[in-house]
Amino acid sequence: MFIYEKKLQYPVRVSGKDVRMAQAVLNQYGGADGEMSASMNYLTQRFSMPLNETKGLLTDIGTEELGHMEMVATLFKKLIEGATKDELIAAGMGGYYANHETCPFLLDASGVPWESKYTQAKGDPVADLYNDMAAEQKARATYESLIVLTDDPLVKDTLRWLREREIVHFQRFGEGLRLVEEYAGRQKYF
């Protein structure tokens, strides 16, 4: 089960509102390579993991990604809070406001809603772990694009920290993949 901890994994601060940036960071909430996809991927795939090491890894990284969803949603909320009518319309967020006001919603930066097609669970641990390593790299690349899109040092700080986590997760998934491949080699079931 999951028990909520009333705190963010890492502080989220902004220097001021920035509606365009709010729209951009939404990509890491409900985008194909966002935190929702990552969390649902790992928390689902763990059911077919053959090793305790990778059951633990997918559980713990999948749980951390839930915390990252909370951080990205917080970043969105802080960036859009207090925006005026003109600022919302100028940033192309009039339609978004009409539907969700300033509440974060699972969409990518272009407004495409999140769907389970963004996730993979092949039931094959090698295929899934390769998929997860690719997912971490795609998320790292997205965070780098987001860092380019802002001049706010506080927003950059949060995004840099999230980018670093993708690199750590990639490393751990690589270790998990090596363990699974060694295990599969021992089984000789082909």
Next chain:
Amino acid sequence: MINNRYNQLFNEESSMLLDIQKLQFAIYDLSLYLDTHPNDPVALYKHNMLTQQLQQLRSTYEERFGILSIMGNESGNTWRYINSPWPWER
């Protein structure tokens, strides 16, 4: 006067919470490492040291400011868990 006292309390609370966040982050990152290196004695030792520190800090924090999770022990006579600020309001 009342405002100053409130601000001072809030600063104490947020700096203590930040210390908890730092400890929990270190523990989390070590745990991911331990998931794939379950027999590393140095990582195990560090994990134990940090979890002990966290336990102490957490019980002091929760007694003063309210529980961080509903599995904690609310020592006051009101359910301070719902008090502001929530994580996205800080």
